[in-house]
Amino acid sequence: MNRAKAQGVVAPVSLASYDGSAGVLVDTNVWLDCIDEASPWHDWASEQLQAWSERCPLHVNIVIYSELLIPGPDVGAMDALLDVYETLRTPLPWSAASLTAAAYAMYRRRGGSRTKPLPDFFIGAHAAVSNLSVLTRDPRPYRSYFARLEVIAP
Numbered sequence: 001m002n003r004a005k006a007q008g009v010v011a012p013v014s015l016a017s018y019d020g021s022a023g024v025l026v027d028t029n030v031w032l033d034c035i036d037e038a039s040p041w042h043d044w045a046s047e048q049l050q051a052w053s054e055r056c057p058l059h060v061n062i063v064i065y066s067e068l069l070i071p072g073p074d075v076g077a078m079d080a081l082l083d084v085y086e087t088l089r090t091p092l093p094w095s096a097a098s099l100t101a102a103a104y105a106m107y108r109r110r111g112g113s114r115t116k117p118l119p120d121f122f123i124g125a126h127a128a129v130s131n132l133s134v135l136t137r138d139p140r141p142y143r144s145y146f147a148r149l150e151v152i153a154p
Contacts, residue, residue: 020133020150023057026087027123027136028067031060035081041137044154048135052152053085059132061092063122092126099125103145124149 033045139153
């Protein structure tokens, strides 16, 4: 084992080969729109989930999963929904930490308030370091702070 890994040091990640082709990380808002039949985005979200699940693996991480459980923590129902689309529960890689921190620091330097939570930054960094695209209804934070990220949005 190399010494940096043994000491828990996270090496910087190279995104030189990033192209978003390893699958699609599905943002929380898409899942919520799919669940909420009254959402004006319900049809779009459902269609996107179906179409993308037929092309490549869909992914969620613990951040997205946790956000989905906030309205009512019904793990069984959430797992059933994710299973409909054969969604992978993908661990958040440690290598995303430095990219998350750098993106959040850029957000703060640009005048962003401290009230913006970190989840969008973790999701964007996870996608970038794992070569995933992001499916979202709100592409703004991803395009602003992860310029190379493949974003699928209306």
